[in-house]
Amino acid sequence: MSGATVQSATPAQPKSPLRTAAPQSGFAPWKDPSKAPIVRFENVVKRFGDFVAVKDCTLDIYEREFFALLGPSGCGKTTLLRMLAGFEKPTSGRILVAGQDITELAPYERPVNMMFQSYALFPHMTVEQNIGFGLRQDGMPKDQIATRVDEVMALLELGRFGKRKPHQLSGGQQQRVALARAIAKKPRIVLLDEPLGALDKRLRQTAQFELMGIQERTGTTFIIVTHDQEEAMTVSSRIAVMDHGEFVQIATPGDIYEAPNSRYVANFIGDVNLFEGKVVSISGGFAEIDWGPGLARFKSVAPEGCTGDQQVWLALRPEKIHIDLDKPTDTSNTIPGKVVDVGYLGSISHYHVELANGQRVKALRTNSSRTVDRPISWEDKVWLQWPAETGIVLTR
Amino acid sequence: MRRWFVILVPYLWLLVFFLIPFFIVFKISLSDIATAIPPYTPTFSITDIGGFFSQLDFENYTFIFQDSLYIGAYFSALKIAFFSTILTLLIAYPIAYGMARAPREWQPTLVMLVILPFWTSFLIRVYAWIGILKKEGLLNLFLMNLGLISEPLTIMNTNTAVYIGIVYSYLPFMILPLYASLEKINPALLEAAADLGSPPWKSFWQVTFPLSIPGVLAGCFLVFIPATGEFVIPDLLGGSETLMIGKTLWNEFFNNRDWPVSSAVAVVLLLVLVVPIVLFQRNQEKQREAGR
Numbered sequence: 001m002s003g004a005t006v007q008s009a010t011p012a013q014p015k016s017p018l019r020t021a022a023p024q025s026g027f028a029p030w031k032d033p034s035k036a037p038i039v040r041f042e043n044v045v046k047r048f049g050d051f052v053a054v055k056d057c058t059l060d061i062y063e064r065e066f067f068a069l070l071g072p073s074g075c076g077k078t079t080l081l082r083m084l085a086g087f088e089k090p091t092s093g094r095i096l097v098a099g100q101d102i103t104e105l106a107p108y109e110r111p112v113n114m115m116f117q118s119y120a121l122f123p124h125m126t127v128e129q130n131i132g133f134g135l136r137q138d139g140m141p142k143d144q145i146a147t148r149v150d151e152v153m154a155l156l157e158l159g160r161f162g163k164r165k166p167h168q169l170s171g172g173q174q175q176r177v178a179l180a181r182a183i184a185k186k187p188r189i190v191l192l193d194e195p196l197g198a199l200d201k202r203l204r205q206t207a208q209f210e211l212m213g214i215q216e217r218t219g220t221t222f223i224i225v226t227h228d229q230e231e232a233m234t235v236s237s238r239i240a241v242m243d244h245g246e247f248v249q250i251a252t253p254g255d256i257y258e259a260p261n262s263r264y265v266a267n268f269i270g271d272v273n274l275f276e277g278k279v280v281s282i283s284g285g286f287a288e289i290d291w292g293p294g295l296a297r298f299k300s301v302a303p304e305g306c307t308g309d310q311q312v313w314l315a316l317r318p319e320k321i322h323i324d325l326d327k328p329t330d331t332s333n334t335i336p337g338k339v340v341d342v343g344y345l346g347s348i349s350h351y352h353v354e355l356a357n358g359q360r361v362k363a364l365r366t367n368s369s370r371t372v373d374r375p376i377s378w379e380d381k382v383w384l385q386w387p388a389e390t391g392i393v394l395t396r
Numbered sequence: 397m398r399r400w401f402v403i404l405v406p407y408l409w410l411l412v413f414f415l416i417p418f419f420i421v422f423k424i425s426l427s428d429i430a431t432a433i434p435p436y437t438p439t440f441s442i443t444d445i446g447g448f449f450s451q452l453d454f455e456n457y458t459f460i461f462q463d464s465l466y467i468g469a470y471f472s473a474l475k476i477a478f479f480s481t482i483l484t485l486l487i488a489y490p491i492a493y494g495m496a497r498a499p500r501e502w503q504p505t506l507v508m509l510v511i512l513p514f515w516t517s518f519l520i521r522v523y524a525w526i527g528i529l530k531k532e533g534l535l536n537l538f539l540m541n542l543g544l545i546s547e548p549l550t551i552m553n554t555n556t557a558v559y560i561g562i563v564y565s566y567l568p569f570m571i572l573p574l575y576a577s578l579e580k581i582n583p584a585l586l587e588a589a590a591d592l593g594s595p596p597w598k599s600f601w602q603v604t605f606p607l608s609i610p611g612v613l614a615g616c617f618l619v620f621i622p623a624t625g626e627f628v629i630p631d632l633l634g635g636s637e638t639l640m641i642g643k644t645l646w647n648e649f650f651n652n653r654d655w656p657v658s659s660a661v662a663v664v665l666l667l668v669l670v671v672p673i674v675l676f677q678r679n680q681e682k683q684r685e686a687g688r
Contacts, residue, residue, distance in 0.1 A: 107591050112591075120587065124607055
C-alpha cells in the first residue's frame with residue numbers, strides 16, 4: 001500500500017469536540033492543493049539483497065514543515081532519510097526536491113544537509129572550522145564565512161566554544177555544533193537522524209524545544225528520524241508512522257493520537273486499551289459492538305465504510321476512561337471491574353482494572369483535589385465509563 | 397613491594413641489555429687501537445684507576461668528523477633512509493587505504509598477508525632479491541622475454557637495488573600503523589563531508605589524510621630509524637658506490653679491526669637517531685592525548 005492512499009484513508013472526524021483536543025495551528029500546507037511539495041518520494045523502493053528496507057513509499061513534504069519519520073528500528077525510516085541525503089540509491093522510484101529530480105545526484109550536489117546520529121564532527125577541526133566546512137566547499141570568501149559562522153554560533157549559543165575541538169565539548173554542546181554545521185549553509189532541507197538520541201532525558205526535552213525554535217527562526221524544512229514517539233509528537237507538524245518499510249499513517253500529531261488508523265499506530269503512540277469485537281448494528285453514525293457473550297455492548301462512532309458483522313477493535317486511551325466507585329447514571333459504555341494495581345504519580349494516578357472476562361484495562365485520573373473522601377485503592381470494585389465519541393473503532 | 401617489582405623489571409632489562417653495553421661501547425670509543433686481545437687500550441684495571449682514566453680521550457671523534465668518508469656515510473645513510481621512507485609511504489598508503497576500506501570480514505586476512513613475509517627470515521628474503529635483480533635474474537629474464545628490453549638492466553649492486561630492498565623490507569612497518577589509523581576513521585565523517593558539499597577527492601585531503609597523520613608519522617619513524625642504520629641490505633644488494641653508515645661501521649669493525657673508531661661511529665649514529673626517536677615519542681604522546 002502506498003502512502004498516498006493511507007493519507008486519504010485517515011478518518012476525518014470533525015463532529016466530536018474531543019477530536020480537537022490537540023492544539024491546531026493554521027499551518028497545514030498539505031491540505032492546500034495549490035501548494036507544491038518541497039520533497040516528494042515517488043514510489044520509492046529500496047532493497048538490500050533480499051531484504052526490502054523500503055516498500056513503494058510515496059510521500060509529499062511541504063516547505064517549512066517539521067516532518068517526523070517515526071517507527072521502530074529497522075522500519076526503513078533511516079534508509080528513507082539516507083536516500084534523500086544521497087547516501088543510498090533507491091532501487092526504483094524517484095526523489096524530487098522542489099520539483100527537480102535528484103535521484104541521480106551525488107550527496108555533495110544536493111541542496112540538503114544532514115545532522116548525523118553520531119554527530120560526525122570532524123575531530124581535527126575546531127568548532128568554527130566544523131561549522132564553516134560546508135561554506136568553504138562552496139568557495140565563499142573568508143570574511144563572509146566568518147560572519148556566517150558567528151551568526152550560527154550565536155543562534156545556537158556556542159559563542160564561547162569556537163576555538164575548541166569537538167572532544168573538549170560535552171554531549172549537549174556537540175549536538176548543538178552538529179546542528180549548527182547542518183544549518184550553516186542555509187539548506188532548503190535539514191535532515192536529522194535521531195538527533196537527540198545520545199542525550200539524557202532531561203537534556204533531550206530542552207533540546208526538543210530548541211530544535212523547534214531553530215526550525216521556526218530559520219524557516220527551514222526539517223525532516224527528523226526518530227524512534228521516540230514523544231519526541232515526534234513534540235516537535236513535528238506531521239508524523240509518518242512506519243512499519244516494515246511502509247507508511248502506516250501520515251497525519252498531524254493530534255490526529256495520530258486521537259484518530260489512529262490501525263492498532264499498530266494506536267499501540268505505538270501512547271497507551272491504549274484494545275477491545276476485540278464484532279459490529280452488530282450501525283445506526284445514526286454509531287456502531288454497536290459485541291465483544292463477548294454476556295457482556296454489555298459498546299457504542300462507538302462508526303468509522304467510514306464500516307459494515308455490520310465486521311471484526312473490529314475498540315481503542316480507548318486510558319485518560320478518556322472515567323473511573324468511579326459508584327455506578328454512573330449514564331449507563332452506556334459502562335463496565336464493572338476490580339482494581340488490581342494503582343500507580344500514584346502525584347499529578348495523576350494509573351489504575352489497572354480487571355474486568356469480568358479477565359481482560360485488564362488501564363485508566364487514568366488526574367488528582368485535581370488534595371483530599372478525597374475515599375481514594376480508589378487495591379481490590380476496590382469500580383465502574384469504568386466513557387462517552388461513545390471517545391472510543392476509536394479500528395478495522396485493522 | 398609488588399609495584400616496585402613491576403617497575404623494576406623493565407628498567408633492569410634496559411640497564412643490563414642497553415645501558416651497560418652502551419657504556420662498554422662508549423668506553424671503547426674513548427680508547428686507542430692496539431695490536432692485542434682485545435684490540436684496544438687501555439683495559440680496565442682496579443689497581444690503576446687514575447692511569448686508566450688519563451688514557452681515555454675523544455681523539456676518535458675528532459678523527460671521524462675530520463674524515464669526509466664518515467661524514468659522507470652519515471649523510472648518505474640519512475639520504476637513502478629519507479627517500480626510502482617517502483617511497484615506502486607512497487606505496488604503503490594506497491595499500492593501507494584499500495585494506496581499511498575492504499569488507500570487515502576480509503580485514504584480518506589482509507593484515508595476516510601483510511605480516512606473512514615475517515615468517516621467512518629477513519636475511520633469506522634479502523638474498524632472494526639478488527636472484528631477482530641480478531643480470532641473469534628473474535626480473536631481467538621477464539622483461540627481455542616480454543621484449544621490453546634487449547639488454548639486461550644493471551640493478552644489482554647499485555643504489556636502486558638498495559632502495560628496492562629497503563622499501564620491500566620495511567613496507568609492513570609502514571602499512572600497519574597507517575592501516576590502524578585509517579581503519580579508526582568513522583565512515584560517517586566522510587558522509588558528513590560529502591553532505592556538506594565536498595566531492596570524494598577533496599574529502600580525502602580534508603578529512604581522511606589529516607586524520608591519518610598519526611599513522612603516517614608512526615610509519616615514517618618506524619621505517620626511517622632502522623633504515624638509517626641498515627647494514628644487511630646495502631651490503632648484499634648495494635655496490636661500491638653505496639655508502640651507508642651501517643656498512644662503514646661493519647667494515648671498520650671486522651675488516652679494519654679498529655674497535656675504537658667503529659665504537660665512536662656507533663655512538664654518533666645513536667646520537668643522530670636520538671632526534672627522530674624523541675620526535676617519534678612526542679608524536680605518540682600527542683596521539684594518546686588526542687585519542688581521549
